[in-house]
Amino acid sequence: MTHEHIPGLDLNNGVRIPQLGYGVFQIPAEHTQQAVESALEAGYRHIDTAAAYRNEAAVGAAVAASGLAREDLFITTKLRNGDQGRAREAFEESRSALGLDQIDLYLIHWPVPSQGLYLQAWREMEQIYSEGLVRAIGVSNFLPDHLEELLGEAAVPPAVNQIELHPTFQQQALADTSRRHGMAVEAYSPLGQGEDLDNAAVAQISQRHGATPAQVVLAWHLASGNIVIPKTATPERMRENLGALSVELSPRDMEQINELDAGRRLGADPATASFSQY
Template sequence: MTDISLNNGVTIPQLGFGVFQVPPEDTQRIVEDALEAGYRHIDTAAAYRNEAGVGAALAAAGIPREELFITTKLRNGDQGRAQDAFQDSLKALGLDFLDLYLIHWPVPSQGLFVQAWKEMEHLYAGEQLRAIGVSNFLSDHLDTLLAASDVVPAVNQIELHPSYQQADLSAKSRALGIAVEAYSPLGQGGDLNGNAVTAVAQAHHATTAQVVLAWHLAAGTIVIPKSADSARMRENFAATSLGLSEEELASITALERGARIGSDPAVAAFSQL
């Protein structure tokens, strides 16, 4: 398993496990399966309503805390109370500290993400938070944040998959020292069926998901696939040992077609109640 060094020296496992849309009642079982499969980086969010299940899985697994990397995110409706929301998440997770805390969406219409970041900077100065970052921040959101803050985000977690690569945003983030993390890395399954991915998979006797994950990993992107199936979890985890040629990587990069799946961060304004 490869680790990525963030801009403050903290290391993060490049391949993690996400729990978006995992039902709260299933979260403990699924995360326990992921930990058993070898994942040590777990990504959740207050808005997913499954932090408690993640925490229960961590407690049941008995893995030393220093071997784990746990991320959660500030709910949009809590941007005006980031410090209290952070403590709520810590309590739900049953943890003494968090490895990474992200602003989940900028929600520019609220005008609160800079205030939230200032509160997160205060938390980061303490002992309960190892790194802070953002999610779904576009170029102008980053500009606004950096003009008003002291701490450069460690991570920008964005929708990123072969058919929607956000190449300019990724390049800008990296140029600023911000690691890029991909959610929906397989295009929610939609990027697994193309001829290019299938051909590479056949050539390596690999799954199409392994091929797409290997493409992300080769780019230095942090990636958080999810699956409720333990066998699929193990298959995905094995992508760390799959090496693709420059030609194979280029054939996957060529699948870009601007196919966003999720909401547009420029206008998304849901409260995540």
């Protein structure tokens, strides 16, 4: 399975994003370069990092070492919560750490409503976008009320809302709201940090298709129209995850997985999360 097979989605500004990417959350900096090099070798072309992960420089080193053409890669990074008051400087720090002239997608990592700074951060990001330093801007963990407030002020609507989304936590209303406003929905923790793979329905469907549980869940995301960024440090698992592209779920399979929604959030609640990420 090579990158030619990875489907893309067109964002609201016409930029194309590979629908299946590779995330580096919680991969220690000293292991990140090797992991990203392995992912690129396996065929991934979309890499998702963040200032808060403290591994941007290692992602940049892997990109440089890969020898791949810059236009064949899609690199996402995110504004740290504690940097919302200095978005421009933080963006330049990320760009410098990544060693890139242009970032493909830059996201506000969390709304942190208690800080009241995300509108200010967005205005700075719109300026960065207008200068061509980033190809698309978006948000992460924004709930409907945060989106409404932002859209009320924004000159450039967010291209993406990256949210926790997996079979037992589908956030359907939030996903629908995001899409209705023209944002692509990107799923993090797409496998429920592995917990959703032990589900009986998932096991049953994977047996029917001769696929692994992870491939079935990723195929469900892809068929649902989500951008998805599974994370693993093992090359074998990276290749296995790409195998989701050849799993075609039936309407019945999709329905079975849709029915697993249990409202089971694993991460922080964006309504109250206020950590600085420093």
